Amino acid sequence: MAKKAAALHILVKDKTQATTILAQLKQGANFQALAKKYSQCPSGKRGGDLGEFRRGDMAPSFDKAVFNGELLRPLGPIKTKFGWHIIKVLYRN
Template sequence: MAKRAAALHILVKTEKQALDILKQLKQGANFQQLAKKFSTCPSKKRGGDLGEFNQGDMAPAFDKAVFRGELLTPIGPVKTKFGFHIIKVLYRNV
């Protein structure tokens, strides 16, 4: 059975902006509201929701963070060719 996960993310251009967003999240800000406001990914319309995906479907650094990081806790910044991600893993089967 393929390893699958579901996650939200916020994609920004700079590490500084990602760290600022992570700080806001740690202070209790709403992940989906920040995604709608700051993310450069089309998923921002859904509050950063990427839905369910298989291991290996995403960029390697993103994939590693999703399948090894804590659940329901903002992870990041994670750098990929697209920019810097803050990730919230909703669930996974591994």
């Protein structure tokens, strides 16, 4: 079972906007460019890069998506107390 992961994310307040962004990503849009444009998280300035983190460091639904979802494919929308996330897991180990 993986204990660490690295991911990018885009945080928005509205599920409709998250769904629209996810559709753009599935059509080939650049994740980091969309994160810089839309993310309300300070990580948006870095293209949504959250760096490496441990299991349990993030909100439970975010953590579950990162550690159980697919690698390198956009996941979401994922709801947390902060808003709606689109997540791209870079690696787990």
